Amino acid sequence: MKAKTLIKLVLPTVTILAGPALHAADEPVQSSNAVSAEITPKLYYFDYDKGFGTDRTQFLERYNYQKSGDNRSGFYPDVDASVLVTNSQRDVFELERQGFGAYNQRGTVKADSDKLGFSGYYSSFRSATGGIDFLYSPNQVVGGTDPTYNVPANTNTGYVAQFNDDAAGQTLYKIDRTTYGARLALKPTLFGTTASAALKYDGYQRDGNRFATYVAGGGDVTGGAARVLQRWRGFDMPVNEKMNRYTLNLSGVPGGFALSYEGSLEKFDNQARDVLMGDFAANFAGFFNAPSATKPLHFVPDSTLISNNLRVARNFGSTAVAAGYGLSVLDQDSFAQNQQAAGYNIGKITTNSAYLNVHSNALSGVGLEGFVKYNNRDNDSTFPATGLIDPAVQEKLDVRINTIKSLSYGLSATFRPTTLKSAVTVGWKREDRDRDLTWALLTTRSIQPQQSLYRQQTFSDELYVNWVARPMPGLIVRVSPSYLSANETGLVTEPAESFNLKTKVSYALNGATAVSGYYNYKNKKNDNNTLTNGIAAAVSGSLTQNTDNTQQSAGVSLSLTPNEKLTTTASLGWMQNDFASYFISEQRRRYEQLIGSTNDVVFATRGTPNYKVDTYVFSVGADLQASSVLSYSGNYTYSHSKGSNASGLGIPTVDEQVNNDVQTVSLGANYAIKKSMKIKGSYAYDYYNDKVYSSMTGGYHTLMVGVSLGF
Amino acid sequence: MRHIRVLLVLVLWGMFGSALAAPPQAATTKANADKPAVKPCTSCHDDSEAKVHANHSDCVSCHTDAEAHRINKKTLPNKAIASETCLSCHATGKGHADDAKRMNFVFSEHNKAGVQCSDCHGIHKPKVGKQSNVGDLKLDKNAKLCATCHQDVLARFSMTSHHPLKEGAISCTNCHNQHDGKQATLGGKTEQCTQCHQAVRGPHVFEHPPVAEDCANCHNPHGSPNRRLLDVASPMQCLQCHALPNNRHGQTASAATGAITTERISGAVLRNCASCHGAIHGSSVDQHLRH
Incomplete structure (x- = not known):
């Protein structure tokens, strides 16, 4: 369903729904409905300050796209609207629309009765996300390409000496995402039981383009040595996606059992044309290998997801039990030409999941809880597919994930000692994850599991404590340490050992002052996973990856209301991520491993680069009711990030360092000319300053003036 | 499509039009028929604050110890309402369509x-x-x-x-x-994210294991100083799992030497792995995730 179609559907519906409600308000004798409405026509002015020229997107457009065509400044009208109909029972009708520029708008509608409920929503948001990567693309920055890689002609890696832009001059990359949906609920009152039902529709449309990059394979180019320079390429990739999801909810509480069923059908359609390597054959300077013409570039398949979830919960005195089972099947609906030619006609992922939770307060003074959770992801896609994915053929398989089974379970106990009015939870969790993986056959030149850091098993235990204390009115202290140890880890991103601490103190005084502070620490290390040199002991030895990742954050915030006219807030936050791991090289690709020959693969560390970035966020705001008719509002936010992405690796400065600021100043004022009429105004200035890649620096002004009319 | 639209509008009209236009007092009276009178509370307390929900205007259904306060104002009721009190109505099918979310x-x-x-x-x-x-x-x-x-x-x-x-x-x-x-x-860990990001969910012929396992292996969904919400910026995000072969990422094809070379690996290779391996979330045809 297209957005316009939905709007055509919703608008008359809303009109009909609103009609009787509004009409009822005019007849107080018949109904106690009260109607309030506000409409605010607005005029926006925007002006980009600094940054790239009219033909390029800049950083801030990612989150606040104001440009209209190639204009860097201009006006546009907008309108906010709200309608609320209430009676002594409930809000029977609510309509709200908000606009924050031409490309950031949303609206909701709700209608409610004792038997039925209806709600709908839409939103649209434009983002220049793809433009950020374009501005960082290889041919845009110093160091993005390196000619020395092709001197002398290097047929393996020489392609990074030249980047070939097939975007045909396109420099604007933006994506519009429009979401919409509606829900009709049939309440228990309608059935005269505890049963209820709801039908829900959710959808979105995603339109635009993005800058996509790729490398053509060695066999995709043919001819002389210069052919290698044609391999690294980028192009303007169209994006046109549509998703429609239909959901049915059924629930009830028969005999004290809370039952819930949710079934959904989700269709994802990629409506953009498939881009093939052959589309750019003419740009390959005569080196394109014609048989590669049908190779798809970043193929996005259509797919259907069908989900069924059943849940049940029941209280048995002081014991609560909850259980659930879910089954979802993701099916691929469209296939690339190469997939079809290889007989690959099933793309299917099946997920089974279940849980059982028990919570009991049966023991005096102690709350006990236990859980078991199971998840199984099964890959039922065509395998093998000759010529596409085949464990018996070199470079036709890395590793295939057949299934990932995860079983986690744990116990916890909560005590409530009187000391400091505390609640202390002590718990233990275990996760056992088992993967069924298929690697290429040992008889072919292929990647073997010993030469990968991916493993079949994850097995970890975690102990944790949550302490919450309320030692005096308004004061809450939370401290939550935990420790995890894993005998086996499937990925090095999983911790072999982890220590986690979360703390928070908050204090509220008389509802007028609130102050809080927090400090969080998380360290995870992994030295479980090892790479083995060679396969048949022609070369011995191994190398263990060693990762160390520490994340810290701390902050304070203050909310102060000195009098009923003035409210102030301030907050300061700090976040740090400190990560180090080995940079490992091998003298040849693992595909070139040949049993019993000198082609054994040897691994060695090239260094221990460090990623360490600090971010500070400061915000201060105030709201002042200057008089009965005049109010002011202001806010300033400053965010600063600085650090090194990968010290010691020698990548280009623009990539190796982070050093930027984002500042936003917002000012607003409301003036009530009369009870039903207000003048609203706001001004915002956003400024992004990149000290590493100065071309990204830029800012923009936004000025809004509106008249709010109340009814 | 037009007929469906008209039909849906008529159905909604039938269901809600009458519900909205009907005098709500009747329902109110029925709903509160067996509940204590509100007057004693609202005679002292501003009833504009008790207007969020009809049943919330029945003070004693939540302030269960308010009866004593009504008799003797010096006996103050407990203002803190336990979750169990709320859930006794909001998770038991007593008129709400969303109770399953709170079960x-x-x-x-x-x-x-x-x-x-x-x-x-x-x-x-x-x-x-x-x-x-x-x-x-x-x-x-x-x-x-x-x-x-x-x-x-x-x-x-x-x-x-x-x-x-x-x-x-x-x-x-x-x-x-x-x-x-x-x-x-x-549901699986990745299904949370692919409710909105269907374009990266595949199914892919060639899966990237950390993607299939959990999006949070690489991304911090709330915010990051790195592009694309990466937890750690590329190339370090990738290098923790991947070793680089000299003969594909070095400046010379050095496989024949059988030993690790010490030649420089420059920024052109390391600056952004996804510049070449653009199909980082999975590929339909290429096991190297290049397109």
């Missing part, structure tokens, strides 16, 4: 942290009103509420790369179920 609240992280319903939901009036600071104008009202406690998370949304929460294009509750527990959820 596992006892197992939720919020409940375990001692958070009560009334900490987030205003019983008498919304906890977070429509009025907000000019800096938060775009923020969804649910997100405003979450931000009152989760300041550490809110700070991440001010990082240079973030989900557009502050811009109002997304809300906390689009991803998080505030009434449920992590141990009482169904």
Whole structure:
């Protein structure tokens, strides 16, 4: 369903729904409905300050796209609207629309009765996300390409000496995402039981383009040595996606059992044309290998997801039990030409999941809880597919994930000692994850599991404590340490050992002052996973990856209301991520491993680069009711990030360092000319300053003036 | 399509039109017929605050110890309403269509942290009103509420790369179920993200294992100083799992030597792995995830 179609559907519906409600308000004798409405026509002015020229997107457009065509400044009208109909029972009708520029708008509608409920929503948001990567693309920055890689002609890696832009001059990359949906609920009152039902529709449309990059394979180019320079390429990739999801909810509480069923059908359609390597054959300077013409570039398949979830919960005195089972099947609906030619006609992922939770307060003074959770992801896609994915053929398989089974379970106990009015939870969790993986056959030149850091098993235990204390009115202290140890880890991103601490103190005084502070620490290390040199002991030895990742954050915030006219807030936050791991090289690709020959693969560390970035966020705001008719509002936010992405690796400065600021100043004022009429105004200035890649620096002004009319 | 639209409008009209136009007093009278009179409370307390919900105007159904206060004003009722009190109506099919969302609240992280319903939901009036600071104008009202406690998370949304929460294009509750527990959820870890990001879910012929396992292996969904919400910037994000072969990422084809070379690997190779391996979430045809 297209957005316009939905709007055509919703608008008359809303009109009909609103009609009787509004009409009822005019007849107080018949109904106690009260109607309030506000409409605010607005005029926006925007002006980009600094940054790239009219033909390029800049950083801030990612989150606040104001440009209209190639204009860097201009006006546009907008309108906010709200309608609320209430009676002594409930809000029977609510309509709200908000606009924050031409490309950031949303609206909701709700209608409610004792038997039925209806709600709908839409939103649209434009983002220049793809433009950020374009501005960082290889041919845009110093160091993005390196000619020395092709001197002398290097047929393996020489392609990074030249980047070939097939975007045909396109420099604007933006994506519009429009979401919409509606829900009709049939309440228990309608059935005269505890049963209820709801039908829900959710959808979105995603339109635009993005800058996509790729490398053509060695066999995709043919001819002389210069052919290698044609391999690294980028192009303007169209994006046109549509998703429609239909959901049915059924629930009830028969005999004290809370039952819930949710079934959904989700269709994802990629409506953009498939881009093939052959589309750019003419740009390959005569080196394109014609048989590669049908190779798809970043193929996005259509797919259907069908989900069924059943849940049940029941209280048995002081014991609560909850259980659930879910089954979802993701099916691929469209296939690339190469997939079809290889007989690959099933793309299917099946997920089974279940849980059982028990919570009991049966023991005096102690709350006990236990859980078991199971998840199984099964890959039922065509395998093998000759010529596409085949464990018996070199470079036709890395590793295939057949299934990932995860079983986690744990116990916890909560005590409530009187000391400091505390609640202390002590718990233990275990996760056992088992993967069924298929690697290429040992008889072919292929990647073997010993030469990968991916493993079949994850097995970890975690102990944790949550302490919450309320030692005096308004004061809450939370401290939550935990420790995890894993005998086996499937990925090095999983911790072999982890220590986690979360703390928070908050204090509220008389509802007028609130102050809080927090400090969080998380360290995870992994030295479980090892790479083995060679396969048949022609070369011995191994190398263990060693990762160390520490994340810290701390902050304070203050909310102060000195009098009923003035409210102030301030907050300061700090976040740090400190990560180090080995940079490992091998003298040849693992595909070139040949049993019993000198082609054994040897691994060695090239260094221990460090990623360490600090971010500070400061915000201060105030709201002042200057008089009965005049109010002011202001806010300033400053965010600063600085650090090194990968010290010691020698990548280009623009990539190796982070050093930027984002500042936003917002000012607003409301003036009530009369009870039903207000003048609203706001001004915002956003400024992004990149000290590493100065071309990204830029800012923009936004000025809004509106008249709010109340009814 | 037009006929379906007309039909749907008529159906909705039939269902809601009469419901909206009908005098609500009848329902009110029926709903409160067997409940204590409200007058004694509202004769002293401002009833405008007891207007959020009809049944909330029946004070004693929540303030269960208020009867003594009605008799003797010096006996103060407990203002803190336990979650169990709320859930006795809001999770038991007594008129609400969303009770299933709250059926596992006892197992939720919020409940375990001692958070009560009334900490987030205003019983008498919304906890977070429509009025907000000019800096938060775009923020969804649910997100405003979450931000009152989760300041550490809110700070991440001010990082240079973030989900557009502050811009109002997304809300906390689009991803998080505030009434449920992590141990009482169904579905895989990646399904949470692919509810919106279907384009990367495949199914792929060649899967990238950390993608198939958990999106959070690489991305911090709240915010990051790195492009594309990467937890650690490329290339280090990739190099923790991947070794680089000299003969494909070095300046010479050195495989024949059988030994690791010490030649420089320059920025052209390391600057952004996804510049070449663009199909980082999985590929339909290429095992090297290049396209």
